[in-house]
Amino acid sequence: MKFLHAADLHLDRSFEGLTSVPEHFQTQLAAANQKMLENIVDAALAEAVDFILLAGDTFHQNRPTLKTQRYFFQEMARLAEAKIPVFMNFGNHDFYQADRYWFAFPENIQLFDTEQVETKAFTTNAGERIAITSFSYQHPTIDTAMIEQFPRKGAVDFQIGMYHGGQMPYAPFHLTELAAKGYDYWALGHIHVPQVLSQNPYVIYPGTPQGHTQKETNLAGVTLVESEGNHLIPKPISVETVRWEKQTLSLATIRQPREIFPFVRRLMVDRPTLLHLEFSDTENLGEELAYQINSGELLEALQEEVSQDICLWQLTLADLPMERPYLAVDKELVDQLIMTYQTPEIFDELLSDLDQNPQLHHLMDQEFRADTVTLLKEKMLQSYRFRRDADVD
Structure with missing residues (x-):
């Protein structure tokens, strides 16, 4: 058995904290969420998975734009053609209201669409009996400990709990409560930082697969889970299309400000990158460097020097003055x-x-x-x- 566990795609979410983006890079940002979803489907097809779990907040809001709905259902249709079912619940951001969806869910999508825990049965092509137990949000919060409604593992080969939340007011739980159910895997959603909370059984937040803020770096992507006998083994697969990254660049060998331009030209990335560039060892350049950074002119000038796959969104100095800054206010x-x-x-x-x-x-x-x-x-x-x-x- 093999499946993909994804959560917190936030398909309608924009990239936050950006004040100036080059026109050519705006196109990359506009297509990033759709391309990320394509990457997930491509991974599922390449790995020939038996099914996919979407563990909540697939959309950033509970009224997804019609454009987002259209490309989402187009990608789900690709999975339907390959006879790959999708088990999907809704989280606190995309809490479910049926009249918000203008396109029919394909038959391969099995929805958990109420705030009642239910179990859906599934048999793989190899004859393995699978049970997937979950619930959905119909409101922005759930104060109830939904884990109490989950049944113990039934007479199946593998039982998987799909759970969006973790703490008040988002369906709180304790790890001991998850372990007591006897399930083989817990597919969590809600936390954007990838985390493995337990290995026996595996309890995993895969994190958001595409970062939308500067805090969402070092992402794991989606989790590919494969059975080895009675055990389930997880492996992360990166699917992000635009990366947030911070690089520190030493200017110790630079003597003249003009030398910075060819130096920055050598910056390399392996995909479209929102880059926070930090300069260190700047003693040779005096106050002029700090002035040009604070004015914003240097960032604008360096943007013209870097690769088309780089958007310089922030430029800072690592060597900050030690004197306490003055605030023109009273204590x-x-x-x-x-x-x-x-x-x-x-x-x-x-x-x-x-x-x-x-x-x-x-x-x-x-x-x-x-x-x-x-x-x-x-x-x-x-x-x-x-x-x-x-x-x-």
């Missing part, structure tokens, strides 16, 4: 900011990435929140010079 503003950060909604939003991690979520209690706010205030007071401090310097 009292810090207290006002701290009060803002203590607002539960704002605190939760700021630390949402950490809160998504099931290994960290239980640590983020009220004591943690209080300690974090206290440390934040201390750090701000240590890191900056304020108006009254500057007056006495």
Whole structure:
């Protein structure tokens, strides 16, 4: 038996944090999500998998654009021609509402479309009996521990749990609860960073296969899972079409600013890349380099020098000055900011990435929140010079 486990495709999502993109690269970004989906289907066909699991947030919103719906169903039709079924649930971003879909789901797609746990049976061409158990979101959140509704493993060769979520308010669970069900594999979705939470059985977040922000780097792609006897062995397959990357470039051998241009020309990438370029060892170039970086002119000029497959979206210096920067405000503003950060909604939003991690979520209690706010205030007071401090310097 062989299958693909994918999650968090976020097909309608744009690339965030970009202020200026060359025209030729805009075309690459516009096609990136569609090409990523094509890569997933190509991998499924090349590996001749028995089925595919889409573990939630296939779409970035619960009303996918008609363009996105069209190319999604076109790709699913390719799988239908190869007689590869797709088991699909919906997550907190693309929570299911039937009237939002203008195209019919092909017969090869088996939908979990309610907030009730159900099991779908499937037999591979080799005669292996498979059971896939899951549920979907019909609302942006699910406070219920849905794992409680999952039955124990039935009389099948392999039972797979497909579960989108992990912590409040997204269908919380504990690893011990998953293990108690006796399943052979847990196909998780919701966390964008690839994680293997357990190896016996395998409990895997494959992560988002295509990064849409600068935080989404070092991606695993999708997970190819193959049986060896009674065991299931996972292997990541990269399918991203545009990569976020940071490179640090030493300028220790550079003596004149003009030498930077041919130096940067040698930058190489293996696919379209959104590049954050950081310069280190810049002592030979003085303040002029920092000025041109801060003005934005150097980034614009270097964009003309690099490969067509590179979009320079950020240019920074690694060698930052040690003197505390001056803020033309009074220290009292810090207290006002701290009060803002203590607002539960704002605190939760700021630390949402950490809160998504099931290994960290239980640590983020009220004591943690209080300690974090206290440390934040201390750090701000240590890191900056304020108006009254500057007056006495």
